[in-house]
Amino acid sequence: MVLEMAILQVIKGEEQNFERDFAIASQFIQSIPGYASHSLRKCLEEENKYLLLVDWEKLEDHTVGFRESEAYLEWKKLLHHYYNPFPVVEHYEMVLENKK
Known part of the structure; x- marks a missing residue:
């Protein structure tokens, strides 16, 4: 499993508007083979992050x-105009996971 961040x-x-369009755009990413899950989290300190x-x-x-x-x-058309600056996307692999 690989985590995109x-x-x-x-x-x-x-x-x-972004949150509304993100909900719509979710259908496009979910349709891709190899997709497992995604989440969008809003920052508590910066309302636009x-x-x-x-x-x-x-x-x-x-x-x-x-x-x-x-x-x-379609994803790009719905979402990319909301970003300033354009985000850096990184990928991570699991090293250690602990759950309670």
């Missing part, structure tokens, strides 16, 4: 499967 700085005043977490089976499911798909074009 991006900190999203949304243009101030556009938070509600969000954390996107996406679990993929393998890195290529995101970097090729999603990024080279028609679904990504």
Whole structure:
């Protein structure tokens, strides 16, 4: 499993519109083979800052499967105009996990 992580700085005043369009865009990312789950979290300290977490089976499911798909074009059309600056996307693999 690979975790995609991006900190999203949304243009101030556009938070509600972004959240609405993100809910719509979720259908596109969910349609990709290798997609496992995703969550969007809103920062408590900065109202226009969000954390996107996406679990993929393998890195290529995101970097090729999603990024080279028609679904990504729809995702991009709905969401990319909200970001300033454009987010850096990083990928992580599990080293250690503890749960209660």
